Amino acid sequence: MSIVADATTRVLRSRLAATLATPHGVDRYLELVNPMWAAHEVRARIVDITREVDVLGHPPVATLTLQPTSTWRGHRAGQHVQLGVEVDGARRTTRVFTISSPESKPGDRFTITMRANPDAPDGKGVSRYLVERAQVGTMVHLSQAQGDFVLPDHVPDHIVFITGGSGITPAMSMLRSLQRRTHRGRITFLHYAQSPQHQIFAAELEEVRRSGYGIDVHLLHPELGDPALSPAYLERLVPGYRDVPTWACGPAPLIEAVHGAYDGSDALRVEYFKPPRVSTGKVEGDVSFTRSGTTAANSGATLLEQAEAAGLTPQFGCRMGICFSCTATKKEGTVRNVLTGETSSLPDEDIRICVSSPEGDCAVEL
Amino acid sequence: MSATQTNEESKYTLTPEELERFGEELDAIRQRIVADLGEADADYIRKVVKYQRGFEVAGRAMFYLPPLWPAAVASLSISKILDNMEIGHNVMHGQYDWMGDPGLNSRMFEWDTMAPSENWKYGHNYMHHTYTNIVGKDRDVGYGILRMDEDQEWRPYYLGNPVYAFLLMTFFEWGVALHDLEVDELVAGRRTWAQNREIAARIWKKVRKQVAKDYVVFPVLSGPFFFSTLAGNAVANLVRNLWTFNIIFCGHFPAGVATFSIEETENETRGGWYYRQLLGSANITGSKLMHVMSGNLSHQIEHHLFPDIPARRYPEIAVEVKEICERYGLQYNTGPLHKQLGSVFAKICRLALPDRKKPAPDPAGVTETPLAA
Numbered sequence A: 001m002s003i004v005a006d007a008t009t010r011v012l013r014s015r016l017a018a019t020l021a022t023p024h025g026v027d028r029y030l031e032l033v034n035p036m037w038a039a040h041e042v043r044a045r046i047v048d049i050t051r052e053v054d055v056l057g058h059p060p061v062a063t064l065t066l067q068p069t070s071t072w073r074g075h076r077a078g079q080h081v082q083l084g085v086e087v088d089g090a091r092r093t094t095r096v097f098t099i100s101s102p103e104s105k106p107g108d109r110f111t112i113t114m115r116a117n118p119d120a121p122d123g124k125g126v127s128r129y130l131v132e133r134a135q136v137g138t139m140v141h142l143s144q145a146q147g148d149f150v151l152p153d154h155v156p157d158h159i160v161f162i163t164g165g166s167g168i169t170p171a172m173s174m175l176r177s178l179q180r181r182t183h184r185g186r187i188t189f190l191h192y193a194q195s196p197q198h199q200i201f202a203a204e205l206e207e208v209r210r211s212g213y214g215i216d217v218h219l220l221h222p223e224l225g226d227p228a229l230s231p232a233y234l235e236r237l238v239p240g241y242r243d244v245p246t247w248a249c250g251p252a253p254l255i256e257a258v259h260g261a262y263d264g265s266d267a268l269r270v271e272y273f274k275p276p277r278v279s280t281g282k283v284e285g286d287v288s289f290t291r292s293g294t295t296a297a298n299s300g301a302t303l304l305e306q307a308e309a310a311g312l313t314p315q316f317g318c319r320m321g322i323c324f325s326c327t328a329t330k331k332e333g334t335v336r337n338v339l340t341g342e343t344s345s346l347p348d349e350d351i352r353i354c355v356s357s358p359e360g361d362c363a364v365e366l
Numbered sequence B: 001m002s003a004t005q006t007n008e009e010s011k012y013t014l015t016p017e018e019l020e021r022f023g024e025e026l027d028a029i030r031q032r033i034v035a036d037l038g039e040a041d042a043d044y045i046r047k048v049v050k051y052q053r054g055f056e057v058a059g060r061a062m063f064y065l066p067p068l069w070p071a072a073v074a075s076l077s078i079s080k081i082l083d084n085m086e087i088g089h090n091v092m093h094g095q096y097d098w099m100g101d102p103g104l105n106s107r108m109f110e111w112d113t114m115a116p117s118e119n120w121k122y123g124h125n126y127m128h129h130t131y132t133n134i135v136g137k138d139r140d141v142g143y144g145i146l147r148m149d150e151d152q153e154w155r156p157y158y159l160g161n162p163v164y165a166f167l168l169m170t171f172f173e174w175g176v177a178l179h180d181l182e183v184d185e186l187v188a189g190r191r192t193w194a195q196n197r198e199i200a201a202r203i204w205k206k207v208r209k210q211v212a213k214d215y216v217v218f219p220v221l222s223g224p225f226f227f228s229t230l231a232g233n234a235v236a237n238l239v240r241n242l243w244t245f246n247i248i249f250c251g252h253f254p255a256g257v258a259t260f261s262i263e264e265t266e267n268e269t270r271g272g273w274y275y276r277q278l279l280g281s282a283n284i285t286g287s288k289l290m291h292v293m294s295g296n297l298s299h300q301i302e303h304h305l306f307p308d309i310p311a312r313r314y315p316e317i318a319v320e321v322k323e324i325c326e327r328y329g330l331q332y333n334t335g336p337l338h339k340q341l342g343s344v345f346a347k348i349c350r351l352a353l354p355d356r357k358k359p360a361p362d363p364a365g366v367t368e369t370p371l372a373a
Helices: A003-012 A016-021 A027-033 A126-133 A165-180 A204-213 A233-236 A252-262 A303-309 B016-036 B039-062 B066-092 B117-130 B156-170 B172-177 B183-187 B193-221 B223-252 B268-277 B286-292 B298-304 B310-328 B339-349
Strands: A041-053 A060-068 A080-090 A091-098 A110-115 A139-142 A158-164 A186-192 A214-219 A246-251 A267-273 A286-290 A292-295 A327-337 A347-351 A354-366 B283-285 B334-336
Touching: A003 A016, A016 B193, A027 A204, A027 A214, A027 B039, A041 B298, A060 A126, A060 A139, A091 A110, A091 A126, A091 A165, A110 A126, A110 A165, A158 A165, A158 A252, A165 A186, A165 A246, A186 A204, A204 A214, A233 B283, A246 A252, A252 A267, A252 B183, A286 A303, A303 B286, A327 B193, A347 A354, B016 B183, B016 B268, B016 B310, B039 B066, B066 B117, B066 B223, B066 B286, B117 B172, B117 B193, B156 B172, B156 B223, B156 B339, B172 B193, B193 B223, B223 B298, B223 B339, B283 B298, B283 B339, B286 B298, B298 B310, B334 B339
Parallel strands: A158 A186, A158 A246, A186 A214, A246 A267, A286 A354, B283 B334
Antiparallel strands: A041 A060, A041 A139, A060 A110, A080 A091, A080 A139, A286 A292, A327 A347, A327 A354
16 A cells, blocks of 8 residues: 555544544545545455356356455455345345455455355345346445454464365365465365366366375265265375364355264364245244344244243334334344235344244344 | 313214225335335435535535635535435435445434434434324424423413524524433423433533534634634534424424324224324425425425335325325315414414413303303
């Protein structure tokens, strides 16, 4: 960052600037002049979109290169970022994506790689929008990088990655970082995919397999007869694997198998993706109130009534959906607005609990 | 429902079945508009925000050129009015929460006035919009200061009604900020200081920031023009106070607007709630500019029926609401600004005095009948 830019940033983040811009904040003015100017918030412009996998009849995968605002503090390999974009009808929707590029410094460009979620309805899914419709130049809203699924500063002599499907992304960021750091230790890289056509980063992994120093890459396709994950297979590949630092990321069944194989070993670090929940339209499942740690069977009443029945005392006002006093964040699940009949399944969504009743499992921050 | 003393006949002219159908028709309007919200509504509010920020920056900048002082004050006044009315009031109602934009979210938005949003949302969105015009429950009936309804019992204190109204108008932003402390309730012993601690702390925090900005930092930054900037900021705040007071007082206080008693609204249905919102509010007719500058509170009726629907939709909703009112034979109170204002100020003055005695039947038979009659 140049001295001038640095000084400008310091002025924009100063108390004086905050006093002058009260009550809206400096960013509310800067964004109107240039969306790439920010003092606190993080935004980014999409500067490149590359299709990684494009097989007819299967959801495509793309890598997006993002140029963040100078407020981006950089990331550690393996971290993810919340990305918000206006998908349809000016509704900003936010999803979490893993960063696929090697570790970045403040203000540096980075990439995210995602598969278009085939279950998302047209025009509603963020991943579908980013893969299928987003254009170079589109602005997105970001959080700072988050997550503890990262490489340590001092990398052990031998490490193992076990990934499945799009769970390869954080491992890819770590692998790329290690290569950039010219890591001299041994790396065992196991990845499970449906078929070779589905392989993300296929060319790069092939290059690493051929020329990477001390890196064993195993791309496995159990549906085509490759061995599934088992203690015996792991033992053959990495003798004494339970004591080798391992990073595993992928869908729930794979992670279950990994947990089984490592049997509570401290060497294992795990991150997994939850499958999206679909509305059942029925009164069933459980309602969990995440802040209080309470769970109760879904009675079909509004979330406010169910929370009160569970002994909680959430804030409320009109109890008829007009005053917004009871607004709470729904972490996941489908709710139906009892006034309009509209259902919504977005995660991390602000809802009025007095007029929202859950359909199926639902988790609310109460 | 029971008739109150000042109401000879019931305000409810619909049968329970009619009331239910009336409510369903309004629910149908809500459903249709909510399903249709999108790009156009987002573009509109963002455009208004852009204009507001533009007027604000221009106003602050023009204070550096003394001959432009009147233009600077006008520009800053417009900015503050837009900020408080078409943006602040409406955003804090949650009208744009569906956009998922933190800058336009009811839980995060803060406006350019003394009252902290969190206090205001409680008193306004909940108390006022839920219990609209229920005397004894809706604190916006007279704001605990004025006598705006016959059902508020007259006391000699109310002789000052016009004076209090004038003072409230002049210092409106301070009045709105202090409103949530419910000082009258405190004095009456129905409220404790402990209940006010958090509310007062929020007011103090917000007031400090507002005062620092308008009356210290911007004037100091303008150097030799310290006093003209200070005065300009004060005038802009005053202009905003006068305008917002007048618009808001036209919303519920013109002649013909109904108030309700707590008993009348016990066991109220959704249809009954809509009915009360309709009869308890009044509109102002006028140009498009007038609607924008009033934050579309010129469509107070539609706002009270659908407080969480973006205000730019009120004009189109009004057409349907009027048609429904005609069919059900219900009053739709509207008129030009001068007429509604005249009516409000007449009421402020009239209610300063005790009510004229009504010829009520007296069982003791000591009614004072004028001999000359």
